[in-house]
């Protein structure tokens with residue numbers, strides 16, 4: 001199939017790519033733009049490790065048609081740190097040992113960011129709900145839940161949105 | 162139509178590593194011109210903490226800051242030989258190989274420093290902060306960095322070390338069947354409390370407590386996290402995971418994560434862990450390593466707790482609602498068993 005041009009903002013920079021109109025966003029990010037933050041876990045919407053924010057909303061990149069993101073603003077885990085300063089969620093994940101192999105971490109961080117962006121003070125149940133679409137094989141989830149709750153306690157002023 | 166609580170317990174004696182034809186690990190360490198050290202291993206860190214343990218063990222033995230040790234585990238083509246990251250052998254086998262390599266590299270480091278300071282290498286000590294000095298005379302010192310540079314650019318010396326740790330093959334005695342396959346055993350005991358619904362067959366894990374004896378704990382937070390994650394995996398194996406839920410016809414088996422069940426973040430139970438340290442005589446700084454045994458006792462403890470709750474003994478995993486309901490029906494109803502150790 002003929003490739004088509006597409007443009008969107010990726011972590012604050014304008015990016016353009018040529019891609020198959022049927023390509024999903026994960027393929028375009030990873031193969032087209034060398035953005036390896038979102039991981040390819042299942043490719044069918046069941047693991048969550050490809051999670052990205054599209055115009056601030058949580059989406060699974062593997063189930064999103066890249067062409068549908070034309071003009072949108074996409075945020076991946078790679079855009080969370082502010083230069084050398086990690087996002088409070090990233091710091092909290094380290095503090096709480098919330099990553100072991102790290103394969104789920106890009107999706108967990110993005111799902112957690114989506115939660116804190118809309119609800120800066122979530123309950124434990126709301127945290128569980130927010131990451132229920134993300135599978136972790138290693139940590140047993142508890143340290144991830146603890147990390148997100150503790151990042152939520154960092155004052156919003158200290159938190160980059 | 163009731164929910165029954167039960168408590169189950171299981172203990173494990175867990176052999177560290179294996180012994181199929183001998184169990185060797187190798188490590189190589191060299192200094193870089195900036196005075197930092199690279200450890201090359203072929204064992205892989207899959208998230209269990211191999212790199213961190215290696216850095217700690219190497220830095221401690223070399224006598225340099227932990228920030229000055231890099232660990233390269235990437236390539237089994239170019240790295241020194243290792244049996245691999247399995248059988249919970251990493252900390253024990255690789256840790257010992259790293260100590261051996263670091264000892265040899267430290268010897269060369271001190272010799273190079275002695276040459277620069279014009280003293281005897283036996284009189285030198287490291288301060289763990291990147292300096293080498295004469296014992297009792299801290300002012301007669303040289304940095305590790307300056308030593309590494311002198312070795313490389315003036316003395317023409319390689320500051321490097323080779324290490325191997327081998328548990329040799331233990332053959333079976335033809336007469337008695339006796340063998341000695343393992344030198345280090347870790348131990349644990351775990352108690353699980355569950356609630357079983359006799360109408361749906363659902364099992365809820367209410368909580369777990371364990372005590373783990375792991376030798377010297379080289380990184381306490383990583384050990385704790387490995388235990389927490391491993392216990393989740395134990396629950397998953399005990400109650401959820403199977404590729405053949407409707408065996409004997411695997412056509413209806415799971416094809417993806419929608420159908421291959423695992424507990425999610427909402428299904429986890431409070432878990433309290435006590436860690437006991439009885440350093441292993443042949444372990445690196447006494448370490449053994451948790452590994453697979455994080456998950457192992459969870460399975461029999463939950464099976465025992467289910468039996469304790471409703472009197473159904475499920476002998477094949479996972480313990481699905483269907484198996485529990487069939488058992489309850491065969492027994493003519495839930496048969497709660499006696500319980501010791503207080504209320505749940």
Ligand code: FES
Pocket residue numbers: 039040041042043044045046047048049050051060061062063
């Ligand atoms: S890769 Fe997209 S959900 Fe698994």
Ligand code: FES
Pocket residue numbers: 098099100101102103104105135136137138139208
């Ligand atoms: S840290 Fe390995 S999958 Fe979550």
